[in-house]
Every structure is written in structure tokens, then in C-alpha cells.
Amino acid sequence: MSPTHFERAAEATPPMLAKKIRGLSDRAIAWIFVAPTIFLLLAINIFPLIWTIRLSFTNFRVNRPNAEVQFVGLDNYRRILSDSDIWLTMQTTAHFLIWTILLQVLIGFSLAYLINKKFRGNDLWTTIIVFPMMLSPAVVGNFWTFLYQPQIGLFNYVVGFLTHTDPSSFSMIGDVNLAPWAIVIVDTWMWTPFVMLICLAGLRSIPGSIYEAAECDRASKWRQFWTITLPMVLPFLMLAVLFRGIENFKMFDLVVQLTGGGPGSITELTSINLKREAFEKWRTGYSSAYAVILFVTVFGLASIYVKALNKVKER
Amino acid sequence: MSSFISGLMRFRRGAWEMLASIMIALGVVMMMQPFALSLFSYSFLVTLIGTMMFIITSHFPE
Numbered sequence: 405m406s407p408t409h410f411e412r413a414a415e416a417t418p419p420m421l422a423k424k425i426r427g428l429s430d431r432a433i434a435w436i437f438v439a440p441t442i443f444l445l446l447a448i449n450i451f452p453l454i455w456t457i458r459l460s461f462t463n464f465r466v467n468r469p470n471a472e473v474q475f476v477g478l479d480n481y482r483r484i485l486s487d488s489d490i491w492l493t494m495q496t497t498a499h500f501l502i503w504t505i506l507l508q509v510l511i512g513f514s515l516a517y518l519i520n521k522k523f524r525g526n527d528l529w530t531t532i533i534v535f536p537m538m539l540s541p542a543v544v545g546n547f548w549t550f551l552y553q554p555q556i557g558l559f560n561y562v563v564g565f566l567t568h569t570d571p572s573s574f575s576m577i578g579d580v581n582l583a584p585w586a587i588v589i590v591d592t593w594m595w596t597p598f599v600m601l602i603c604l605a606g607l608r609s610i611p612g613s614i615y616e617a618a619e620c621d622r623a624s625k626w627r628q629f630w631t632i633t634l635p636m637v638l639p640f641l642m643l644a645v646l647f648r649g650i651e652n653f654k655m656f657d658l659v660v661q662l663t664g665g666g667p668g669s670i671t672e673l674t675s676i677n678l679k680r681e682a683f684e685k686w687r688t689g690y691s692s693a694y695a696v697i698l699f700v701t702v703f704g705l706a707s708i709y710v711k712a713l714n715k716v717k718e719r
Numbered sequence: 720m721s722s723f724i725s726g727l728m729r730f731r732r733g734a735w736e737m738l739a740s741i742m743i744a745l746g747v748v749m750m751m752q753p754f755a756l757s758l759f760s761y762s763f764l765v766t767l768i769g770t771m772m773f774i775i776t777s778h779f780p781e
Contacts, residue, residue: 449741485760498751697763701750704743704770711736
């Protein structure tokens with residue numbers, strides 16, 4: 405077959421001229437498409453991180469932009485790591501983190517296990533359970549503030565009814581012993597559906613044939629749960645723990661709306677404390693060092709977690 | 720235990736990552752424990768060394 409008019413023209417064109425005619429190479433076009441994303445990533449994520457690390461070695465205060473900025477070395481880090489108030493804040497965060505994750509995983513997995521069984525109204529119940537997750541943390545905080553009211557709060561009324569005590573005899577957000585539990589309850593109420601959805605995805609990914617084979621081998625329901633269900637849902641559970649762990653380590657809005665860190669500073673989590681140092685006391689250099697400490701901690705934990713997750717997935 | 724030590728000696732990824740993970744976990748526990756302020760003071764150093772070690776050793780051969 406004789407070459408077409410276009411093919412003959414292409415053969416006759418010198419390579420350099422052909423390149424000019426074609427314009428940009430595929431690689432150049434790829435870079436043009438990727439460049440805005442890389443630029444945004446550098447501008448929004450990498451640059452502020454490097455700037456924060458730089459500020460953490462200075463005495464810079466953002467409310468005194470004209471004051472001379474001095475390099476203070478590791479002084480900010482030394483002060484933070486010997487501050488007993490910050491140590492107490494870390495303990496409050498640990499209490500919040502451990503209990504919320506434990507309760508959310510237990511309740512979330514149980515709910516997913518129940519929802520996974522086919523029954524009438526299954527979809528309606530799933531929607532009802534997932535509802536708290538769709539709300540804004542500010543709305544949830546306000547809503548639970550009313551529920552926790554000693555005089556008119558529904559929560560106090562129910563607890564009073566069940567324990568035969570006077571509902572106005574205790575205040576969930578005003579009592580130093582109850583306030584840490586008040587924020588745990590609200591976070592669990594709000595985010596258990598998230599854990600449930602992830603577990604449900606895990607449960608639905610298990611092929612029915614495995615259970616059929618186990619039943620042929622006369623494995624009990626209990627054994628099926630421990631040897632099939634739990635190991636196969638474990639990567640999903642670990643993913644849920646990773647997400648909730650990181651989110652709760654940074655928890656701010658819900659707790660601010662609910663207790664504002666009080667009474668006193670009994671529910672002051674690290675992020676609330678950091679915000680106070682940065683935007684109420686205006687100690688920018690000091691709070692930058694604080695932010696770097698939290699960043700390294702979360703980054704380290706996430707690294708371990710991703711490694712563990714990969715190992716579980718390889719099994 | 721001996722395979723772990725030989726992994727460390729031969730700069731193998733698994734053993735060194737395990738050591739880094741232990742250091743990170745130890746650092747976090749030290750940071751959040753309610754018993755001694757001195758442990759809290761050294762927690763960041765331990766976590767930082769562990770994290771840096773993790774980043775470096777994740778490039779070691781298997």
C-alpha cells in the first residue's frame with residue numbers, strides 16, 4: 405500500500421523541524437499538569453512546616469512584628485519539656501485518646517457485626533447510626549452542652565432515672581472528675597459510626613465461601629469469629645484506629661465548644677493548650693516548638709502504624 | 720533474639736525498623752505517663768531519634 409499524503413509529508417520533514425511542529429514533549433506536558441499540584445503542596449504544606457521549625461528556635465512573637473527576633477537555640481524545647489502544665493495536658497490527651505479509641509473500636513465493631521446480619525430495617529438503622537458523624541463538631545458540642553445541663557439536661561435526667569439520684573446533683577461539664585468523661589462520651593457518640601462503617605466494609609469483604617468451608621469442618625460460631633472474622637477485619641480495624649488516633653490527638657473544636665478546656669484546665673488537650681500559647685499568649689516561637697513536638701510524635705506513631713498495617717495486609 | 724541481633728549487625732531493615740518502632744513507642748509512653756517529669760523531659764529526644772532512625776532504616780535492604 406502506498407504511503408498517504410500525511411505520511412509522505414512526515415517523512416520529508418527534518419527531525420528538528422518536526423519537533424518544533426509537534427511542540428512540547430510528553431514529559432513536558434506531564435510536568436505542566438503536575439506543577440500546580442507540586443507548587444500548592446510546597447506552598448501549603450512544606451513551606452509552613454519548614455518555617456515553623458525555623459521559628460521554634462527563636463523568641464518571635466507575632467503580636468510584636470517590629471521587635472528584634474533573637475535566636476534562642478533549644479531554649480523553647482527545654483522550657484516545654486520541663487513544664488509540668490504541659491505534662492498534665494499530655495496526660496489529659498492520653499486519657500482522652502485511650503478511652504475514645506477503646507470505646508469506639510468496641511462499640512463500632514459490635515454495631516458493624518450486628519448491622520452485617522440481614523434483618524428488616526437494616527438500611528434505616530444504618531442511616532440512623534451514621535447520623536451523628538454527619539453533624540458539625542460545633543453543633544454536636546452545643547447540642548451536648550444542653551444535654552449535660554444539670555437542671556434541664558436529658559442526659560442527667562436519664563442517669564438520674566437509672567441510678568435513682570437527683571439529676572441536678574451532678575454536672576458533667578462542671579465537675580473536675582466527670583468532665584474528662586463527658587468529652588470521651590461525646591466523641592464516642594459522634595465517631596463510633598465512622599469506625600462502624602470501616603468495620604462493615606471489612607466484614608462485607610469476607611467471602612461467604614470461607615464460612616461455608618468452616619461450617620463443613622464443623623467449626624463453631626465462636627471459632628469462626630476468632631479464626632476468620634477477626635483476622636480478616638483486623639487491617640480495617642487498624643486503619644480505623646490510625647485515623648481516629650491521629651484525629652483525636654489533634655482534637656480541638658468539639659472540646660472547645662463543649663468545655664472550653666475547663667473546669668480549670670482539666671479537659672485542656674494539647675491542641676487547645678497550643679492554641680492558647682500561640683493566639684492568647686502570643687508566644688509564637690515557643691508554640692512553634694510545641695507544634696514541632698506534636699508533629700514528630702504523630703509522625704512517629706503513624707510510621708509504626710503504617711508498617712504494622714502493611715504486615716497485617718501481607719498475611 | 721539472635722536473628723534480631725544479627726539483623727542489627729548486618730544492617731537489615733526488619734531489625735532496625737523494629738528498634739526504631741520500640742524507641743518511638745517508648746518516647747510516646749514517656750511523654751504521656753503520669754509518674755515522672757524527668758521521663759517527660761527526655762520523651763521528645765527518644766521519639767525524635769526513633770522517628771529519624773525509622774526514616775533512615777526503611778531504606779535498608781530486607
